[in-house]
Amino acid sequence: PAWQDSAVAFLLDACPPEYRGYPVLRRHPVVLARFAAEHVESQVAACREGLSGARAALGDVVDPEVVEAATLAWQQQAALVGRRRREVALVEEALRGKVFLRKL
Numbered sequence: 001p002a003w004q005d006s007a008v009a010f011l012l013d014a015c016p017p018e019y020r021g022y023p024v025l026r027r028h029p030v031v032l033a034r035f036a037a038e039h040v041e042s043q044v045a046a047c048r049e050g051l052s053g054a055r056a057a058l059g060d061v062v063d064p065e066v067v068e069a070a071t072l073a074w075q076q077q078a079a080l081v082g083r084r085r086r087e088v089a090l091v092e093e094a095l096r097g098k099v100f101l102r103k104l
Contacts, residue, residue, distance in 0.1 A: 004029055007091050011036040014088055033092035040085045047078035 008029050012020055014036045019025055025032040051074040058067045094100065 004095070007095065008032060011088065011091060014084055015039050030092070030095045033088065033095050036088045037085075037092055040081060040088050043081045044078070044085055047074060047081055050074050051078060 008026070011029070011032045012025075015025075015032075016039065019032075019035060019039075025035060051071065054071050054074055055067055058070055062070075090100075
């Protein structure tokens with residue numbers, strides 16, 4: 001049961017700071033997990049859109065090497081958010097009662 005405290009802390013860190021002010025999210029970890037999953041999913045979509053439009057949006061205002069650096073930053077952020085999506089999904093599954101077995 002103590003793992004839920006660390007799960008709540010992790011999920012709150014995955015969400016915008018203002019989510020900490022909603023008592024329902026602190027009292028019901030599975031609700032917090034759903035909010036976190038939706039928030040992270042929106043970050044995934046934002047990275048996808050940012051990456052696809054970076055060249056067009058920035059090509060006329062900065063040098064090509066800056067556009068490349070921005071594209072690389074989007075790619076790195078997309079990878080980070082993709083990992084976070086998987087982590088949040090696993091925590092949500094656990095909070096919903098899924099039992100994970102250790103593989104040897």
